[in-house]
Amino acid sequence: MIAKIIPIKSLRKSSFATLVKYLTDPQGKTERIGKVSVTNCYTDELTAAQLEIQNTQDMNKRARSDKTCHLVLSFPEDERLSNADLAAIEERFCETLGFCGHQRISVVHDDTNHLHVHIAINKIHPRKLTIQNPYYDYKKVATLCEQIEQEYGLTQVNHETRIDQADRVIQDIENKAGTESLLGWIRRGCLAEIKSADSWQDLHAVLQSHGLEIRERGNGLVFVSKSGVAVKASSVDRSLSKSSLVKRLGAFERAAHTQETAKTSQKRKHYQPRPLQNRIDTSKLYARYQQAQSQAAAVRKTAWVMLRDQRDRLIDRAKQKARHKRTIIKNLPVGKLGKKALYATVSLQFKTAMTIIKNDYRRDYARSKARYPRMAWLDWLHIEAKGGNDEALAVLRSRNIWCGEVTGNYVGGNQNNHNSPGMGAIESITKSGTVIYRVGSTTVRDDGKRLHIPSNAIDTSFAGILQVAVKRYGNRLVINGDDDFKKAIAQAAVQHSIRVTFDDPALEQYRRQCMQQQRFTKTRTSRGISL
Template sequence: MIAKIIPIKSVRKSNFSALIQYLTDPQDKSERISQIKVSNCYSDDQTAALIEIQNTQEMNTRARSDKTCHLVLSFPEGERLSLADLNAIEERFCDALGFGGHQRISVVHDDTNNLHIHIAINKIHPKNLTIHNPYYDYKKVAKLCEQIEQEYGLTQINHEAVSDKSSRVAQEIEARTGVESLLGWIKRECLDELTQSDNWQDLHQVLVRHGLEIKERGNGFVLVANNGVAVKASSVDRSLSKGNLTQRLGAFIPSEHSAKSSQQNAKQYQPRPLQNRIDTSELYARYQQEQTDSARQRTTQWAMLRHTRDQLIDRTKREAKLKRNLIKSIHAGRLAKKALYATTYQQFKTTIAVIKSDYQKHYQSSKTRHSRMGWLDWLTKEAKNGNAEALAVLRSRRIGQFKDNQVSAKPSNDKTNGYFKDGFIKNSSVESITKIGTVSYKAGSTTIRDDGKRLIVLPDTTQDALVDILQVAMKKYGSHLAINGTESFRLEIAQVVVQNQMRITFDDKRLEQYRQQLMKQHALSRAQSVGQKQSVTSTSTSTSTSTSTIRRSL
C-alpha cells in the first residue's frame, strides 16, 4: 500500500470545507463513495462536524502554517479490504502521526482500480487548540505501511524512508500525466555523462548535445531545455546541486553557447507520451492542436470580456457623472440634494457590482469550457465520446496482473455489433473511465466495470447484481465463461447460474462439475416439489369426492 500526505503550497488556499466538498462529491458515479466516517466530533453528521471543525480552526489565531492535513492511503490494484479493516488501518495511521484525538473526516473512494481512503485531519487539537505538525512523518508512514502489508497479506512495496523524494518525482509526474517529464528524460539520457564530467567545459558540451543549458537561479542551479522547460538540477541528482558541482568542478563558469542557438543538438527534449505498445503520434498531435486552439480561444474570450466590462463601467461612470451634474443644477434644498446624491451613488455601486459579478460568471464559464487538459484526461474524454483508439491507449498502460474477482473469456469475433472494438456497450450509460481504461457503465440497476479483457466484480456484490453482470458477460463473451477470484466468489457464481437457470458453462473443469451437480440437485428438488404438489392435489380431490358422496347419502 502507499500512504502519502498531500502538501499544499499556499496556506491561503487551504480550505477544509472545499476539501470535504471535493471528497464527498459523487461526480455522477454510483459507486465512487463507499463510506464517509467522522471521528472525534460531537456529531456524526457530516455538515455539523464540518462546522465544528471550521470553528475549531478559527479559534487558533496564532498558527501561520496549514491547519489541515490531507492523508491518502491507497491499496494495490485488485486488493480490497472490508470497511472494518479500513477503519482500523485509518485509526492506526492517525495515531502514528499524532492525530489520535484530532477531528477528522475519512472518505473511502472505490471509483478507480485502486481502493483508496482520503483522510482530512484538523491539525488544531479540539481541546488544547494547539497545532500539531508531525515530525519525520515519512519514516513513520513507511514503517507502518510495511507492518500493515505483512499483517493483512497485501502486496509488499519498497517504501523509501527518505525526506528527499527526488528519486520518485519523475515516476510520480509521469504516472499522473502519462507524458515523459524533463526530469525523467535527463535521468535516462545524460545523467551518467553529467556525473562523469571533469570540468565545466565538458559538462556544458554534454548539455549542449542534449539541448540543455545550466543556469544559476536563486541559491542553486537549474537545467533549462531548448523549449524553455526547466528543472532544478539537484532534483535530478544530488551530485548536480550547486554545492557538490562547485566543490567538484570549481567556481561556476557560464556556457558561451545557449541550447537554443546550437543547431547540432543530437537529442532534444520534447514532451511526448511514454513509450507503450501503441503508436500515439497522431492522437498526441491532435491533443496538442486542440490545447493550442483552446488556449487561443480562451485568450480571445477573456480579452473580449475585459473589454466589455471596461466599456460598461465607463458608461456607468459617465451616467453617474451626468446625474450628479443634473442634481447640482436643480434648485433644491441641501438635504434634498444630499439625498439625491446618496441615491445616485448607491445606484452606481449596485450597477458596478452587477457588472463585475456578470464578468466573473462569464470568466469562470470560459475558464471551465476552455481549461487545459492533461494528456490522460483528454484520452479519457475522447474514450467516453466513443474513440476506441484513445481507449486502447489507456488500456495499454495497465501493468501487472489483475487479482480481483472477475468474469472473462475470449470474445467471439461475431459479437461486435453494439460494442466498441475492445470495450463496452455503446448505448450504455457510461459513468466514468479510469486512466488505465477501466470503464464503469450502467446495465440495468448495476454498475459494470469493464477493462476490455474482463468484467470486474467488487466484494459484497448482491446476487441480483451478479445476474446483471453475467447477462452482460454472455452478450460480450458468449455462454462459455472464465471465472477467476476467491473460491467463495466462484462457487457463488455457479449457484447464481443454477438458481436463475442461465445457459452458462465454465472453462474450469472443477467449477463446471460443481455447476452440473447443482443442476442435478436443483432438478431433483423440483421433481420432488412437483410430486408433492400432485400428491396433495390428488388427496384433496379424493377428499372432496368422499365429502360430496356423504352429502348425497344424507
C-alpha cells in the first residue's frame, strides 16, 4: 500500500469545506463514493461536521501554516479490504502522525483500479486549539505501511525514500500525461554529455546537437527544445544550476552558431513528446491526437481574438460615452460643487461599466478554454475510449502492467471477444482502461481480461453477469473468489438455464449436481400435478 500526504500547490491555504466537497462529489458515478466516516465530531452528519471543523479552525488565530491535512491511503490493484479494516488502518495512521483526537472526515473511493481512502484531517486540536504539523512524516508513514502490509497480507511495496527529487517529478509528469517529458528525455539521453562540457561553447554545441538551447531566464537558466518546451537547468541536475555552471565555466556566454553544429544537430535525435508505452503501435492514433490538439488550439486562438476585440470595442465605447458626458457637464451652467458631483457620478458609472466588461470577458474566455481545452495524451485517450473508440481503449489497457496475483471475485475465460455486445451503460473508464458499468444492481469492473464483481453483489445480478461473460469469453468460464460466490454463480447458471461450463473441476461438478437436483425436483413436481 501507499500512504501520502498531499501538499497544497497554490499560494492560498486549503479550504476544508472545498476538500470535502471534492471528496464527496460522485461525479456522475454510482461506484465512486464508498463509506463516508466522520470522527471526533459531535455529530455524524456531514454538513454539521464541516461547520464544526471550520469553526474549530477559525478559533485558532495564531497558526500561519495550512490547517488541513489531506492524507491518501492507496492499495494495490485488486486488493479490497473491508470497511472495518480500512477504519482500523486509518486510525493507526492518524495516531502515528500525531492526529489522535483530531477531527477528520474520511471517504472511500473505488472509481479507479486501486481502492483508496481520502482522509481530510483538521490539524487544529478541538480542545487545545493547537496546531499539529508532523515532521519527517514520510519516514513514519513508510514504516507503518510495511507493518500493515505484513499484518494484512497485502502486496509489499518498496517504501524507500528516493533522494533524487527529479526522478519523482519525472514519474509524476509522465504518469499523468502518458508521454515522455523533456526532463526525462534529457536525463536519459544526454545528461552525461552535458555535464562533461568544459566551456560554454562546448555546452552550447552539445545542446545544439540534441536540438536544445540554454537561455537565461530570471536568475537562472533553462533548457529549451525546438518545439518550445522548456525546463529549468537546475531541475535536470543540481550541477547545472546557473551558480554551479558560472563557478565551473565562468561568466555566461551566448552560443556562437556555426554551420558545422547545425549539420551535426540534424543527424541527432531531437526531443518530441511521444507515448511512453510501446506494446501497441500508437503512431496513427497519436497523429490524430496531435491534429485534434492543433485544431483545438486554432479554435481557441480565434475565439480569444474575437473576445479580445469585442472587449476593446466595448471599452472604447464606454470611454467615448464618458467623455461625451464630461463635455456636456463642462458646458452646464452649474456651480463647481454641482459639476464635481456630476463628474463623480460619471466616473462611478464608467468604473462600473469597465468592471462589467472585464468580468464578462473573463467569464467568456474561461468558457471558451473549457470548451476547447488542452488535453494530455492520456486524457484524450480516456475521452476517445469513453466515446467508443476500441483502439484508444486497447492503448489504455496496454499501460496496465500489473503482474501480481489477481484476487477477489471475478469471471473470466480463455477466449476474449473485446467487441462483444451485452455490457450495460458505461459509467466511467479508468486511465488503465477498466470499464465500469452496471449489470442489474451490481457494478462490474471490466479490465479486458475478466469481470470483477464486488463482494456485496446481489445474487439476482449474477444471471446477467453470466450472460455478459458468455458473450465476451464463450461458454467455458473461469470463476475466482470465495466459495459462496462460486456456488452462487453456479446456482444462477442452473436456475436461468445458461449453457456454461466451468474451468474449476470442483465447481463444474457442483453445477452438474445442481442441474440433477433441479431436474429431479421438476420431475417430482410434474408427477404430483398429473396425479
